[in-house]
Each structure stands twice: as C-alpha cells, then as structure tokens.
Amino acid sequence: MPSDLAKKKAAKKKEAAKSRQAGTKKTDEFNGENDQPESQENGADSNGEMSENALKRVASLTKELDEFELKKLDARAVTGVLASHPNSTDVHIASLSLTFHGQELLTDTSLELNSGRRYGLLGLNGTGKSMLLSAIGHREIPIPEHIDIYHLTREMAPSDKTALQCVMEVDEERIQLEKEAERLAAEDSECEKLMELYERLEELDADKAEVRASRILHGLGFSAAMQQKKLKDFSGGWRMRVALARALFIKPFMLLLDEPTNHLDLDACVWLEEELASFRRILVLISHSQDFLNGVCTNIIHLHQKKLKYFTGNYDQYVKTREELEENQMKRFNWEQDQISHMKNYIARFGHGSAKLARQAQSKEKTLQKMVASGLTERVVDDKTLSFYFPSCGKIPPPVIMVQNVSFKYSDNQPHIYKNLEFGIDLDTRVALVGPNGAGKSTLLKLLMGELLPTDGMIRKHSHVKIGRYHQHLTEQLELDLSPLEYMMKCYPEIKEKEEMRKIIGRYGLTGKQQVSPIRNLSDGQKCRVCFAWLAWQNPHMLFLDEPTNHLDIETIDALADAINDYEGGMMLVSHDFRLIQQVAEEIWVCEKQTITKWNRDILAYKEHLKSKIDKQAHDI
Incomplete structure (x- = not known):
C-alpha cells in the first residue's frame, strides 16, 4: 500500500468515482414497495414517466450517497501485503488489518480467495463484513490489476436507456479485456488468466450478447416488455435488479455481492441461486439466507474476533465442522x-x-x-446471542380483521391487483405471503393497514386493534444524528429512566457504545434492530412483517423467529427467506393472478415447485 496518506486518499476517491455506476446498497426514498406499478412507486406521472422533480430527488440522493461513501473511505484504514504471485488467479493477502473511525474490525489476519471458489462471508451485524467487501471493491487491499472486480452496491441511475441496453453496455469492458489480453500475449504468457480473457471476449460477442442479457433479465423477473422499458420508469428495487443483471452479464473475475436477494422475490431468489451455483471465478457473498448459502457456496469465511476463519463446504457443512472444532x-x-x-x-x-x-x-x-x-488453547467464545421480545399485547375477540369481497387497482386505466378477496385474520394467524413481484403482497398489507382503500368491497377491523408494520424503508424514519438511546427516549417519553431504556434496547442486540453512538455510524443491520425495538414497544396486536430479514445476520433472524413464535398476537409475513418462513408460518398463501390461494404443502415444496417452473421456462426459451 502507498505510504503517502494524501496519495492514498486521492486514489480512494478516484476508485470511488469509478465505482459509482455500481454504488451503494441504499435505495431512493420513494421506491415504494416492489409490487406496486412503477408509476406508483417512483414519483412517475400517470403515463408512467418519472417527473422532473422525482429525477431531481434521485440526483440529489445519489450525490448525498456518493459524499457519504467518500467520507467512509476517509474514515477507513487498511493495511495488507500481497502474498500470492502477482500473475496468479488466486489472491492471498497477509497481515490484513482494517479500521473504521479508529475501531479495529480486522487485526493481522489473512484473506485467501481462490479461483473457482464461491465464498459466503459470515459474521454478526457490525463486525465489518460490508466494510471488508467495500475495501476489496475499492482496491484498498493490494489485489493485482489483472483481476477485475465488480462490487454490486447500488441500483442503476434513472436514464432513457432500456433495461436491456443497460445490461448490454459492454463496449468499455470489451476494450479493457482486449488491451489486457494483448498485454499478456505480448509477454508470451501462458497463464490461466489469458485463457479466461479469451473466453470472456467470446462471450461478449454482439451476436450472443442480446440473448444472454435477455435470459438474465428474464430470470430476475423482467418480462419482454419490461426489458424494453426505460430505466427512469423503474423503481429503485427494479433498477437494483438491472445492476445485478449487469454484474452477472459482465462476469468479472471477482464478483462481490452484499445481500443480493434483498430486492428479489422467491422466484428470482431461486433463479439467482441456480445462476450463481455455476459461477466459475471468485465470488464473495454476504447473505442472511442459510438456504441461499447452502445452494451457492463452496466455502465459508467466518469473521469472528477480528479474524477471518476459513471452512470448506456450504453453510450446513460449516455449522457441523465448526461445532466439531469447538x-x-x-x-x-x-x-x-x-x-x-x-x-x-x-x-x-x-x-x-x-x-x-x-x-x-x-x-x-x-x-x-x-x-x-x-501458547495455551483459548476458551471458545460463542457469537453473542440475543433474544428479541414482543411485549404481551392482550386479547381482543375475533374477528380481528375481515376482508369482504375486496377488489383493488391503483387507477382506472390499470389492471386489478386483486379481485373479490374474502378472508379473515385473528390473533392466532401465522401466514406467509408468497408470489412473484407485482402480484400484490405488500399492497395487501397496506390495504389491511388502511394505507390504501379498496376499489370495491370492505375491510372491517376491530375498533381496538393495533397493527405494527415493518418494511424495508422503516430505517429512513430514523433520525441519524441521534443515538438509539436518544431516539427511543424521544419516541417513548413515558419511559423516564435511561437505564430502563438501555435494557429495552439491549434486548435487540444493541449494547454499550452502540446505544450512544449516532445512528448514522451504525451498520444497516444495527439500524434495523433500532426499528425492531421501536416497533415492539408500540405493543401491536398484529405484526405485518414485509421483508424483515434484510440486513440482519443469521443469529438475529433466529432470535426474531423465536420472538415471533412466543408472540401472543397475529402475524403476516412477506419474506424471501425460506428458512424464516419454515420457522414461523403455519399457513402459506400464494398471491398470484389477482387472487390469493392457500398452498397446502410446506415452503420447501413451494421452492421445488418454483425450481420446476424455472427449468420449464428455460427449456421453453
């Protein structure tokens, strides 16, 4: 690494500027829920075109996020030494240390990434998983230049280009590859990397490119019509899928994915799992889904006590091996x-x-x-366990919510999302809503909340029912300059004692300095924990959980599952996490084709059903 700090920071900023096309995990504030029509989600007008004000908001938010990323770069310090051969396709970094705002996240450890392996990066929220991926993506770690890196972190910016055009934009990539191939050929190099380059140049052949790009977009949920739609008419969640499609299309030598399933429905998750399972270069993946990690990974890296520990096999094999070793x-x-x-x-x-x-x-x-x-053997230090808690909500007699002959569409010139729904839910309801994006899962929760009104029919609610809804944009309500303790004291002024509030927040895995640090300095997963603390202390009778696992680590998801199972009230869940659904749902309702149908088998049988559907579609194409 360069010793001159000024040069180092300038290089960081240059790399940050280059990476803006990939960007950051956050989606714009007006994305809306994934299953709304695009014109409802992103500030578009009745013709589906994004308004000038909406475009300005995207530009403003993008600028803020870029500035935030640069501040993070300045606050981060990384040291490490390349231990593998400079022309090798494997990457071994020795003496790796990583600090953020002076806090040590990694200390004198080694990073080992071998070609052909797919790594799942595990660790508790706040231990530095995303920070490590960002440091790799910005080349703060001495990775040889011939290994190109794609770090997927932000949705594609709104533009007049179509989804298909954005994925096929590979001219710059092709030129880069050709130059690198010429350089290696001139050196009379027989290295594996040169063969890889020739193979990729063949893949980028224009005749094949459109078919490949279309196949990838189709797998991620884009119909033929959507592939021809301008990017500015898509919500942030769908533009994130375009960025993911681009990453899969480009096939970089090193692909870094941080929670890639966060914006996907179950159908797309199953497709992506199958797609990544055949990735033949270097993949480093952060995911909270044990099911997804099992389907994709050949190796696991566990970030624990500021060290990186390596395990062969998928997630289940890692658990077994770790238990035996411990x-x-x-x-x-x-x-x-x-x-x-x-x-x-x-x-x-x-x-x-x-x-x-x-x-x-x-x-x-x-x-x-x-x-x-x-050197004595150290005592095994377990990952910190936590227990979420939803306070007793009391009893209210059924029916709690009655849905009577309800139909809904967003506007007169748009098709119905639902027609003639009839059902009731009570405090013993434990339902998971599944189905493709656009089928109306989040819309249904909004109708039950009263945020949307039925086009026809009636929704009757008990006069005393309190509903708590968790959704992916809840963290945007947090006041980032306040600490979690200050924020919760402000939201619940009836709790006068700081120590009492500290205990409440502690139940959700935020302890010590985390409770008094500004919320903006917390990881995404820690911010989600603040939201869960806020939600639980509303004392709701019904929990509506819309993608609650995004950004949470596996231990926290297990704690959430235990809390749901101990909870006295009713629960409706929208999630792409098969394991959470398996843990907490007693019924599975499929939202599809303007109606809701009960699935009579378990969620794993539903996954197999989706796999069969995807295989059939691939065969038809």
Whole structure:
C-alpha cells in the first residue's frame, strides 16, 4: 500500500468515482414497495414517466450517497501485503488489518480467495463484513490489476436507456479485456488468466450478447416488455435488479455481492441461486439466507474476533465442522486448565518441602512455563446471542380483521391487483405471503393497514386493534444524528429512566457504545434492530412483517423467529427467506393472478415447485 496518506486518499476517491455506476446498497426514498406499478412507486406521472422533480430527488440522493461513501473511505484504514504471485488467479493477502473511525474490525489476519471458489462471508451485524467487501471493491487491499472486480452496491441511475441496453453496455469492458489480453500475449504468457480473457471476449460477442442479457433479465423477473422499458420508469428495487443483471452479464473475475436477494422475490431468489451455483471465478457473498448459502457456496469465511476463519463446504457443512472444532477446542482447553491447576497446587504444597519434593515442584514449574510459552488453547467464545421480545399485547375477540369481497387497482386505466378477496385474520394467524413481484403482497398489507382503500368491497377491523408494520424503508424514519438511546427516549417519553431504556434496547442486540453512538455510524443491520425495538414497544396486536430479514445476520433472524413464535398476537409475513418462513408460518398463501390461494404443502415444496417452473421456462426459451 502507498505510504503517502494524501496519495492514498486521492486514489480512494478516484476508485470511488469509478465505482459509482455500481454504488451503494441504499435505495431512493420513494421506491415504494416492489409490487406496486412503477408509476406508483417512483414519483412517475400517470403515463408512467418519472417527473422532473422525482429525477431531481434521485440526483440529489445519489450525490448525498456518493459524499457519504467518500467520507467512509476517509474514515477507513487498511493495511495488507500481497502474498500470492502477482500473475496468479488466486489472491492471498497477509497481515490484513482494517479500521473504521479508529475501531479495529480486522487485526493481522489473512484473506485467501481462490479461483473457482464461491465464498459466503459470515459474521454478526457490525463486525465489518460490508466494510471488508467495500475495501476489496475499492482496491484498498493490494489485489493485482489483472483481476477485475465488480462490487454490486447500488441500483442503476434513472436514464432513457432500456433495461436491456443497460445490461448490454459492454463496449468499455470489451476494450479493457482486449488491451489486457494483448498485454499478456505480448509477454508470451501462458497463464490461466489469458485463457479466461479469451473466453470472456467470446462471450461478449454482439451476436450472443442480446440473448444472454435477455435470459438474465428474464430470470430476475423482467418480462419482454419490461426489458424494453426505460430505466427512469423503474423503481429503485427494479433498477437494483438491472445492476445485478449487469454484474452477472459482465462476469468479472471477482464478483462481490452484499445481500443480493434483498430486492428479489422467491422466484428470482431461486433463479439467482441456480445462476450463481455455476459461477466459475471468485465470488464473495454476504447473505442472511442459510438456504441461499447452502445452494451457492463452496466455502465459508467466518469473521469472528477480528479474524477471518476459513471452512470448506456450504453453510450446513460449516455449522457441523465448526461445532466439531469447538468441541475439540473446549476439550483441549479443559484438559490444559486441569493440568495447570494440578501443577500450581503441587508447586504451592511442596515447593518448600523436602529436597526431593522441591525438585519435583521445580520440574512442574518449568513444565508449566513451557506450556504457557508455547501458547495455551483459548476458551471458545460463542457469537453473542440475543433474544428479541414482543411485549404481551392482550386479547381482543375475533374477528380481528375481515376482508369482504375486496377488489383493488391503483387507477382506472390499470389492471386489478386483486379481485373479490374474502378472508379473515385473528390473533392466532401465522401466514406467509408468497408470489412473484407485482402480484400484490405488500399492497395487501397496506390495504389491511388502511394505507390504501379498496376499489370495491370492505375491510372491517376491530375498533381496538393495533397493527405494527415493518418494511424495508422503516430505517429512513430514523433520525441519524441521534443515538438509539436518544431516539427511543424521544419516541417513548413515558419511559423516564435511561437505564430502563438501555435494557429495552439491549434486548435487540444493541449494547454499550452502540446505544450512544449516532445512528448514522451504525451498520444497516444495527439500524434495523433500532426499528425492531421501536416497533415492539408500540405493543401491536398484529405484526405485518414485509421483508424483515434484510440486513440482519443469521443469529438475529433466529432470535426474531423465536420472538415471533412466543408472540401472543397475529402475524403476516412477506419474506424471501425460506428458512424464516419454515420457522414461523403455519399457513402459506400464494398471491398470484389477482387472487390469493392457500398452498397446502410446506415452503420447501413451494421452492421445488418454483425450481420446476424455472427449468420449464428455460427449456421453453
């Protein structure tokens, strides 16, 4: 790494500018929910065109996010040494350390990424997973130039280009590849990288490009008509899918994906899982979905206690191996502690006894010193566990919500989202809503909340029912300059004692400095925990959870599942996380073709159904 700090920061800013086409995870504030028509989601007018004001808002938000990214770059310090051969297709970095605002996230560890492997990066919220990916993406880590990196972090900016055109924009990529191939050929290099370049140049052949781009977009949920639609007429969630399609189309040598399923429905998640399972270069993936990690990953990297630990196999194999290693480690630790205790006791008793006993005590003291000098086995430190909590909501008699002959469409010139719905939900309801984007899952929750009114029919609610709705834009209501403690004290002034509020926030995994740091300095997952604390203390009778797992780590999702199962009220869930649905849902309702149908088997059978549908569509194409 360059020693001159000014040069280093200038290089960071240059890389940040280059990466703006990929950008950041945040979506614009007016995205709306994924299943609304685009004109309803993104500030477009009745003709589906985005208004001038809406475009200005996107430009303003993009500028703010770019500035925020640059500030993060300045606050981040990375050191590391390239340990692999400069022309190798494997990347080994030794002595890697990473700090953010002076806080150590990684200390003197190694990064090992081998060609042909697909890595799942695991770790608790706030330990630095996204920060590590960002540092790799901005080349703050000394990765050889011949290894091109694509870090998917932001949706494509609104423009007059179509979705298909955006994915096919590879002229710049093609020129870069040709130059690199010429350089390696001139060196008379027979390296694997040169073969890879020739293969990719063939893939980027214009005759094949459109078919490939269209196939990828179709897999991510774009119909033929949507592929020809201008990017400015799509919501942020759909533009994120275009950016993901572009990443898959370009096929970089190193692909970095941070929660790529956050903007996808179950259909697209299943398709992406199958697509990434055949990625043959280097993939580093952060995901909260155990199911997705099992389907994609060949290796797991666990970020734990500021070190990167490596495991072979998918998520389930990692869990099994880690349990075995930790069991053996604790056996070794306990044996050593017994030996140390026994020796110390012997030395204390006989160190000043007869000459023979004293010599034996001295011998044991030397043995003890050797054990300590060679390094003792450490006690296993578990990942911090937490237990979410939804307070008792009390009972209200059924029916809590009655839906009677309800139809809904967003405007007269648009098709119905739903026709003639009839159902009721009570405090013992445990339902997962599944179905493709655009079918109306989030719309249904908004209708039940009263945020939208039925076009026809009636929704009757018990006069005392309180509904708490969690959705992907809830973090935007947070006041970023306040700490979680200040924010919750402001929202719930009836709780006077700071210590009482500290205990409440602590239930949601925010402890110590996290409670008093500005919310803007928290990770996305930690911000979500603040939202859950806020939601729970509204004491709702019904929980409407719309993609609650986005940005949460696996341990937090398990804690959320336990809390839902202990909760006294009703629950309706929209999620792309098969495991969470399996943990908490007693019924599965499929939202599709303007109606709701009960699925009579479990969620894993529904996944197999989706796989069969995708295989059939691929065969038809």
